[in-house]
Each structure stands twice: as C-alpha cells, then as structure tokens.
Amino acid sequence: MKYLHVPVLLEETVGHLVHDPEGTYVDGTAGTGGHSAAILEKLTGRGRLISLDRDPEAVSLSRRRLTGHGNRAVVIRANFADMDRVLEGLNIPAVEGVLLDLGMSSHQLEKSGRGFSFKRGETLDMRMNPDNHLVASHLVNNAPPGDLEKILQDYGEERNARTIVRAIVRERAKGPIETSSRLAEVISAVSPGSRRHRGIHPATRTFQALRIAVNRELKHLDSFLHKTPDLMTPGGRLVVISYHSLEDRRVKHRMAQ
Numbered sequence: 001m002k003y004l005h006v007p008v009l010l011e012e013t014v015g016h017l018v019h020d021p022e023g024t025y026v027d028g029t030a031g032t033g034g035h036s037a038a039i040l041e042k043l044t045g046r047g048r049l050i051s052l053d054r055d056p057e058a059v060s061l062s063r064r065r066l067t068g069h070g071n072r073a074v075v076i077r078a079n080f081a082d083m084d085r086v087l088e089g090l091n092i093p094a095v096e097g098v099l100l101d102l103g104m105s106s107h108q109l110e111k112s113g114r115g116f117s118f119k120r121g122e123t124l125d126m127r128m129n130p131d132n133h134l135v136a137s138h139l140v141n142n143a144p145p146g147d148l149e150k151i152l153q154d155y156g157e158e159r160n161a162r163t164i165v166r167a168i169v170r171e172r173a174k175g176p177i178e179t180s181s182r183l184a185e186v187i188s189a190v191s192p193g194s195r196r197h198r199g200i201h202p203a204t205r206t207f208q209a210l211r212i213a214v215n216r217e218l219k220h221l222d223s224f225l226h227k228t229p230d231l232m233t234p235g236g237r238l239v240v241i242s243y244h245s246l247e248d249r250r251v252k253h254r255m256a257q
C-alpha cells in the first residue's frame, strides 16, 4: 500500500462538500479511496457515498479501503461522464454533492506499469480504462506530425512542441518508440540544456499531453459538467480539484453558468 495516493486539499474538499451528513454524495474519481474515506467519516445515519473510477485497479484498491461501511459505501467501475446512468441504475434521482479530483493517481504513476511515468521503462500505454482501444504508443508512432504537435501544444502547453515532434518523427522512422523511457530520451536529447538541468523534466509536458489525449479527459469533463447540475439537489455542491488550465477554465465557466 506504499503508493496509495495522498489526497490533496483533504480538509478543504470534504469540508466544502459535505453540507448535509445524511445526504448522498458521489466521488467521481475514487483513485485509492483517500477522499472517499474522509467523506464517509463525515456521513451519519442515512448518509451514502457512491465512488466511481474507470480504472479497474483503482476500483479494487478503493473497495478494499472502504469495506466496513456496509451499504453506505459503494464503489462502481464507471466513467464520471456516465454518472447520470449510474445514478439511474441505483434509483437515485439527485445527490447532495459531487467531488472530482482530476488527473491520475500516484498509484497509476508509480505502480500501474502502464507508461504514465517518463522515469520508467514501461510500455507506452497510458490508458486509465484498459478496455479502450487507443494507446499512447499508437499516437506517438502513427499520428500525423501536425496532430501530434497540436496535442503537445494544446494539452501540454509545450513551447518546444515542433522540435519534439520532429525528433519523434525522425526516431519512429527508424523503428517504433515502444517504451516510456525511450520517449523520454528522445525528448531530452532535443530539449534546451537549461530545461534539462533546471525545473521540470523536459518530458513532463509531453507525457501529460499524451495522457490527456489517450483518455479523452477534456471530452469526459465537458460531458460531466453538462449533465451534473440536473443530478444535484437544490443547494447541492460540486467540488473539483484541477491541475490544468484547460480543465480549470471549463469548470469555472460552467459553475458561473
């Protein structure tokens, strides 16, 4: 259990979210269950929590962590964009609060073996839901250079996108780039020296961009934000922890509406 995700902003999140301890809440990004466990501690009596994650490993980790709460806690493998269908299946018309803690967990980064980290020599997969078809290596080895550059610019805000994509295209002409460590080497080799020695690793933004593209993260967030107000009781609360300006902008815009 060394790589259980350490939940960020725990006090703030749960404090803002749980306004009625007898209400029903959704944790749309269960991960390893840190926020879910803290929400359950605040609930009393009829209070219920439905935790979702699209990653089957996250579902089994949080199920293990949340046993002991009987039918007050249920963990379901689902995309938060499908929260409407999940709630309908449970006969719950609306909930008192919903939490999203976007992005990936430290378990996925350190332990999943799916190539999320540029520090490891793992197959470039990056799928949170292993049933989806698109994997990161497909994009890296097959996407037209213009598309790849746009992914790096839009989702990674990578200023060096054109140079990185040229290096990837040169390399993949010799043979497919199969592992996370190989991709990180290709990127490091063409990154300005200053960035190689100071600040974040030069592959950080590319890896983030590929993860967002492979998992269609913004599309699912948009769909969730569109549906959610109708799934909440009056006075219900939505708490979103985001790490990316593209997510942040969408959430703020929808909340303002």
Ligand SMILES: C[S@@+](CC[C@H](N)C(=O)[O-])C[C@H]1O[C@@H](n2cnc3c(N)ncnc32)[C@H](O)[C@@H]1O
Binding pocket: 005, 006, 007, 008, 028, 029, 030, 031, 032, 033, 034, 035, 036, 052, 053, 054, 055, 058, 078, 079, 080, 081, 101, 102, 103, 104, 105, 106, 128, 220, 221
């Ligand atoms: C930052 S982690 C959440 C960590 C969690 N709050 C905890 O305390 O352990 C994000 C989780 O959201 C999941 N996730 C990301 N996008 C999702 C989506 N569209 N639907 C369901 N789960 C998603 C990931 O698989 C990952 O497990």
